[in-house]
Amino acid sequence: MNVSVIGTGYVGATTSAALAELGHQVIGVDVDQKKVGMLNAGRLPFYEEGLETLMQALLKKGALAFTTDLARAVTGSDILFLTVGTPSQADGSANLRDLEQAVRQIGRALNGHKIIVSKSTVPVGTGERVKAWLQEEVTKRGLSIPFDVVSNPEFLREGKALHDALHPERIVIGCESDKARAMMTKLYQGMQTDFCYTTVRDAEMIKYASNSFLATKISFMNELARLCEQTDTSISKVAHGMGLDSRIGSQFLRAGIGYGGSCFPKDVEALLHLARENGVPLRLLDAVATVNREQSGWFLQKVRTALGTLSGKQIALLGLTFKPGTDDIREAPALKLIPVLLAAGAQITAYDPKGMEAVGRLHPKVRCAKDAYAALDGADAALLLTEWPEFLKLDFARVIGSMRKALFFDGRNALDGAKMRSYGFTYDGVGERGTA
Numbered sequence: 001m002n003v004s005v006i007g008t009g010y011v012g013a014t015t016s017a018a019l020a021e022l023g024h025q026v027i028g029v030d031v032d033q034k035k036v037g038m039l040n041a042g043r044l045p046f047y048e049e050g051l052e053t054l055m056q057a058l059l060k061k062g063a064l065a066f067t068t069d070l071a072r073a074v075t076g077s078d079i080l081f082l083t084v085g086t087p088s089q090a091d092g093s094a095n096l097r098d099l100e101q102a103v104r105q106i107g108r109a110l111n112g113h114k115i116i117v118s119k120s121t122v123p124v125g126t127g128e129r130v131k132a133w134l135q136e137e138v139t140k141r142g143l144s145i146p147f148d149v150v151s152n153p154e155f156l157r158e159g160k161a162l163h164d165a166l167h168p169e170r171i172v173i174g175c176e177s178d179k180a181r182a183m184m185t186k187l188y189q190g191m192q193t194d195f196c197y198t199t200v201r202d203a204e205m206i207k208y209a210s211n212s213f214l215a216t217k218i219s220f221m222n223e224l225a226r227l228c229e230q231t232d233t234s235i236s237k238v239a240h241g242m243g244l245d246s247r248i249g250s251q252f253l254r255a256g257i258g259y260g261g262s263c264f265p266k267d268v269e270a271l272l273h274l275a276r277e278n279g280v281p282l283r284l285l286d287a288v289a290t291v292n293r294e295q296s297g298w299f300l301q302k303v304r305t306a307l308g309t310l311s312g313k314q315i316a317l318l319g320l321t322f323k324p325g326t327d328d329i330r331e332a333p334a335l336k337l338i339p340v341l342l343a344a345g346a347q348i349t350a351y352d353p354k355g356m357e358a359v360g361r362l363h364p365k366v367r368c369a370k371d372a373y374a375a376l377d378g379a380d381a382a383l384l385l386t387e388w389p390e391f392l393k394l395d396f397a398r399v400i401g402s403m404r405k406a407l408f409f410d411g412r413n414a415l416d417g418a419k420m421r422s423y424g425f426t427y428d429g430v431g432e433r434g435t436a
């Protein structure tokens with residue numbers, strides 16, 4: 001099938017490659033000329049393991065191309081995916097400006113029946129708005145062209161994007177016509193997974209509910225971790241014991257410095273906004289967001305208490321991205337900690353394998369080190385904020401000799417506390433006091 005993917009960011013670039021790999025002819029469209037130039041040259045504008053190599057092969061094969069010419073992409077395609085950003089506005093609602101712009105452009109170029117599919121995360125009811133925008137643009141041209149609007153939310157994780165796009169655990173298809181259902185099913189033919197067919201509105205809600213539920217698991221564990229610290233219990237051991245129950249499941253029970261990224265914080269806020277709009281307060285989810293907002297401050301308070309003061313102290317940050325395997329720093333906990341540390345008079349040295357350039361641009365006062373050892377050299381305290389595998393393999397006997405004070409705060413419970421203590425560190429995990 002001929003497919004266009006509009007918006008070639010993390011989701012769009014991955015979706016383009018995955019659909020081309022599945023055997024379709026794909027055109028990725030973006031308004032950003034520079035991004036399109038890079039993509040056509042086989043260079044990915046962000047880091048995602050394996051994606052660049054696959055993209056290069058697909059470009060060479062002619063199965064994939066990128067353009068800024070949306071109208072041309074529309075006329076040559078049967079299915080059009082919307083993968084533009086839907087960031088948070090001040091009131092928590094999703095900003096649909098880019099989506100509306102892309103949809104109206106599609107409407108101006110529509111030349112026959114197409115399926116317009118939202119993969120962007122959008123509030124319940126957006127499908128109907130998309131339909132209305134398209135209809136308006138088509139009517140303005142004095143035409144009557146049939147189209148279908150589908151919701152096909154994306155569940156990929158950054159750092160594992162390609163794997164998730166090629167091997168999804170489920171494909172949710174929200175559609176209102178047999179034709180759309182048949183075409184979407186044909187598009188994904190060959191993917192061995194569960195298909196969930198729903199209305200457009202249900203599909204839109206499934207996406208927000210899924211992200212919000214995962215965020216709830218994390219905040220539940222983060223709050224419980226605070227109690228573990230007061231009761232001499234270990235959150236990791238508690239999580240392990242809980243996770244053995246298949247009704248609970250072992251994933252997303254890792255306590256830490258709070259969830260970040262471009263989606264959990266924004267999608268929780270968007271669902272809360274939708275709830276307020278509909279007069280149905282989601283009290284539990286409200287608490288999930290509150291716990292998450294507090295978590296990095298709670299973590300930093302432990303550092304402040306241990307050091308007496310942050311003023312004049314050298315703090316080493318290990319990890320800046322919101323999770324390992326990506327260069328994405330959107331809503332990364334490090335970005336919450338850095339301004340507070342700087343305002344308190346601390347000096348920061350940081351190391352991250354992929355996130356230093358972006359953080360360096362935002363915070364020129366943060367000294368970016370050439371590696372983890374250089375970041376830790378002379379530090380009064382080390383704060384592990386992202387569990388990059390290379391941090392787990394550091395030579396800690398060397399590290400302890402180079403730090404001014406052997407204080408190690410593990411914001412991800414990524415290291416073995418007992419081992420760290422055996423090196424001589426005063427090691428503090430999240431919810432692990434006394435037991436790690």
Ligand SMILES: NC(=O)C1=CN([C@@H]2O[C@H](COP(=O)(O)OP(=O)(O)OC[C@H]3O[C@@H](n4cnc5c(N)ncnc54)[C@H](O)[C@@H]3O)[C@@H](O)[C@H]2O)C=CC1
Nearest residue numbers: 007008009010011030031032084085086098102120121154
């Ligand atoms: N990043 C992730 O891991 C996931 C994101 N999502 C959702 O997918 C959507 C996209 O997210 P990301 O890929 O992270 O965003 P992004 O910000 O990385 O990419 C969006 C792209 O859309 C382009 N764009 C904006 N307006 C356009 C227009 N009118 N025409 C063509 N291109 C246009 C931008 O230039 C940019 O390259 C969001 O709704 C997000 O919530 C869903 C699942 C996973």
Ligand SMILES: O=C(O)[C@H]1O[C@H](OP(=O)(O)OP(=O)(O)OC[C@H]2O[C@@H](n3ccc(=O)[nH]c3=O)[C@H](O)[C@@H]2O)[C@H](O)[C@@H](O)[C@@H]1O
Nearest residue numbers: 154155156157158252253254256258259260261263322323
């Ligand atoms: O809508 C989205 O954008 C995506 O959001 C998340 O994916 P992602 O944000 O890439 O990363 P996750 O692995 O879910 O981690 C999100 C945050 O939660 C944190 N986390 C995760 C798991 C855990 O147990 N504890 C925890 O603190 C991570 O460190 C990270 O900051 C979802 O997992 C995807 O299914 C979804 O498609």
